[in-house]
Amino acid sequence: MWTHYAGRSSGICVEYRPLKLVASLPRETRLVRVAYDDKPAFVSVADMDNIPSAIRKVLSQKKFNWAYEREWRLAELSWRNESQRKDRDKAHLSRHSHHG
Numbered sequence: 301m302w303t304h305y306a307g308r309s310s311g312i313c314v315e316y317r318p319l320k321l322v323a324s325l326p327r328e329t330r331l332v333r334v335a336y337d338d339k340p341a342f343v344s345v346a347d348m349d350n351i352p353s354a355i356r357k358v359l360s361q362k363k364f365n366w367a368y369e370r371e372w373r374l375a376e377l378s379w380r381n382e383s384q385r386k387d388r389d390k391a392h393l394s395r396h397s398h399h400g
Contacts, residue, residue, distance in 0.1 A: 325374070325376075326376070328352075328376060329374055329375065329376040330356065330374070330375050331372055331373075331374060332356055332359075332360040332372065332373050332374075332375045333360070333371075333372055334360050334361065334362055334366075334369070334371040334372065334373060335360060335361045335362075336361070336362055336363065336364045336366060336367035337361060337363075337364055338363055338364045340361075341357050341358045341361040343357060343358060355375070356375050359373070359375055360373055360375065
C-alpha cells in the first residue's frame, strides 16, 4: 500500500493503539468494514430516514480491485468541534513510527 498512499514508497505509517482508540470514541463513531463492489453505493429515498446509515454506506465502499486491502474505517457521524476531535486523536497515537 505504500505505493498508493505514501508518495511512491516514501513517507510514514501511523500506528494506533486500537483497543484504546475504539474505547475512547464518541458513541456516534463506528468502526466500519469497507465493502468492495464495482457498482457505486446506492442510497434510495427510503435510506434518507436514517441519514447516518446512508452516509456510512457511501463512505465505506471502494471498487472491487482494492479488496486486497481488507480495509476498516472509523466513521464519525457527528459534527463535533474540530479542535476537540484533533486532541482526542493525538492521545491515541502509538509511540512507534514506521518510515518507508
